[in-house]
Amino acid sequence: MAHTMSDRDQGSDPSSQARLYDPYQGLQVPIPARNVYQLPTTPQYLFDEEARRQRRGWSDNITFFTGCGYLSGALCGGASGLVSGVRSFESGDTAKLRLNRVLNASGHAGRAWGNRIGIIGLIYAGMESGIVALRDTDDVWNSVAAGLGTGAVYRAARGVRSAAVAGAVGGVLVGLAVTGKQAMKRYVPL
Amino acid sequence: MGTPETSREPCPDRILDDIGGAFAMGAVGGSAFHFLKGVYNSPGGTRVLGGSQAVRLNAPRVGGSFAVWGGLFSAFDCTMVFVRQKEDPWNSIVAGAATGGFLSMRQGLGASARSAAFGGVLLALIEGAGIMLNRMFSAQQQIPVLIEEPGPNMPPLPSFMGQAQNMPEPASVTGSSSPDSGSGWLGGWFGGAKKESSAGTSSGSETKILESFDAPPVPSFEYK
Numbered sequence: 122m123a124h125t126m127s128d129r130d131q132g133s134d135p136s137s138q139a140r141l142y143d144p145y146q147g148l149q150v151p152i153p154a155r156n157v158y159q160l161p162t163t164p165q166y167l168f169d170e171e172a173r174r175q176r177r178g179w180s181d182n183i184t185f186f187t188g189c190g191y192l193s194g195a196l197c198g199g200a201s202g203l204v205s206g207v208r209s210f211e212s213g214d215t216a217k218l219r220l221n222r223v224l225n226a227s228g229h230a231g232r233a234w235g236n237r238i239g240i241i242g243l244i245y246a247g248m249e250s251g252i253v254a255l256r257d258t259d260d261v262w263n264s265v266a267a268g269l270g271t272g273a274v275y276r277a278a279r280g281v282r283s284a285a286v287a288g289a290v291g292g293v294l295v296g297l298a299v300t301g302k303q304a305m306k307r308y309v310p311l
Numbered sequence: 312m313g314t315p316e317t318s319r320e321p322c323p324d325r326i327l328d329d330i331g332g333a334f335a336m337g338a339v340g341g342s343a344f345h346f347l348k349g350v351y352n353s354p355g356g357t358r359v360l361g362g363s364q365a366v367r368l369n370a371p372r373v374g375g376s377f378a379v380w381g382g383l384f385s386a387f388d389c390t391m392v393f394v395r396q397k398e399d400p401w402n403s404i405v406a407g408a409a410t411g412g413f414l415s416m417r418q419g420l421g422a423s424a425r426s427a428a429f430g431g432v433l434l435a436l437i438e439g440a441g442i443m444l445n446r447m448f449s450a451q452q453q454i455p456v457l458i459e460e461p462g463p464n465m466p467p468l469p470s471f472m473g474q475a476q477n478m479p480e481p482a483s484v485t486g487s488s489s490p491d492s493g494s495g496w497l498g499g500w501f502g503g504a505k506k507e508s509s510a511g512t513s514s515g516s517e518t519k520i521l522e523s524f525d526a527p528p529v530p531s532f533e534y535k
C-alpha cells in the first residue's frame with residue numbers, strides 16, 4: 122500500500138484526502154459506465170518510514186516564512202504609513218505635494234516594518250529547520266522552541282532580561298498559532 | 312525550450328518565493344559583509360561588538376532592498392507571462408528593465424530611463440549566461456547517445472540492396488559468359504559490388520524483398 126505524507130495525522134483514511142477524477146468529464150462519449158477515480162492529494166511513498174520523514178525542506182521554510190513575513194510587514198506598514206501621510210495633509214498643499222507626503226510616509230513605514238518582520242521570519246525559519254533536523258520529530262514543541270529562540274535572538278542586544286521576555290512572548294505566540302491552526306483544521310469546516 | 316521539471320513554482324506563488332529568497336540572500340550576505348566591515352572599522356578591544364552593531368544596523372536594510380527588487384521583478388515577470396502566455400527569456404529582460412525604471416521613477420524620467428536600461432542589460436547578461444550554460448550542459452549529455460545511433464539504420468538497408476541485386480544479376484551473368492574483358496569486368500564490378508555490400512550488410516540476417524515501397528494502409532480510429 123502506498124503511504125502518504127499525512128497518514129499519521131488522519132489515521133490512514135484515504136477517502137478524506139482523495140480527489141475524485143472523472144476522465145470523461147464534460148465530453149460526450151457513448152460509454153455506458155463511467156468510472157470515477159480517487160486520486161491522492163499528497164505525494165505517495167513506498168515505505169512508511171520514508172513517508173514519515175518527508176518534511177518541508179529548509180529552503181522552502183526560509184522562502185515561505187521570510188516571504189510571508191516581509192510581504193505582510195510591508196503591506197501593513199504601508200497601510201499605516203498611508204494613514205499617517207493622509208493625516209499630515211496641510212491646507213495649502215498641491216496635489217504633487219500631497220502625493221509626495223503619502224509616498225514618503227507609506228514607503229518609510231512599509232520598509233521599516235517589512236524589514237523587521239522579514240528578519241523575524243528569517244530567524245524563525247532558520248531555527249525551526251535546525252531544531253527539526255536535530256530532533257528528527259514533528260512536534261509542536263519544535264515550533265515553540267524556535268519561537269523562544271527567535272524572540273531571544275531578536276532582542277539579544279537589549280540585554281538579558283529583554284531577551285528573556287521577548288523569547289517568552291515569541292514562544293507563547295507560536296504555541297498559540299500552531300494549536301490554533303490544528304484546532305481550525307479539525308473543527309472548522311472549511 | 313526544455314522540460315519544465317527544472318522550472319520554478321507557478322506564477323502567483325513564485326512572487327512570494329522570490330521575495331523570501333531575495334530577502335534571505337540579502338540579509339545573510341549583508342550580514343557577512345557588514346560584519347567584516349564593522350570588524351575592520353572598529354577600535355581594538357571592541358571589534359566583535361562593533362561588527363555585530365554594524366550588522367544590526369545594516370543587514371535588514373540590505374535584505375529589504377533585495378526583497379523589493381526581487382519581489383518587483385517577479386511581479387513584472389509574472390505579468391509578462393500572463394500577457395504573452397509564454398515562458399521566455401524576453402519576459403525576464405523586460406521585467407528587469409521595468410523594475411529598474413519603476414524604482415527610480417521618483418527621480419524623474421531621465422534617471423528612470425537609465426535605470427531601466429541598466430536593469431534590462433543586466434538581466435539580458437544573466438539570461439544569456441544561463442542559456443549558454445544550458446546548451447553546454449545538454450551538448451555534453453548528447454554525445455554518448457549519438458554513438459549508438461547508426462544501429463537502427465542498418466536493417467532497412469539490406470532490403471533495398473536485396474531488391475537492387477535482382478536486376479543487375481542477369482546482366483552480370485550474361486556479361487561474364489561473353490568474352491572476359493569489358494562487359495565482364497563491368498558486370499562483375501557492379502554485380503560484385505552489390506553482392507559484396509549486401510553480403511556485408513546481411514551478415515547472418517535474411518534479406519526480405521518487398522513487393523512495393525508503399526506504406527501499409529493507415530488504420531482508421533473510428534470507434535465502433
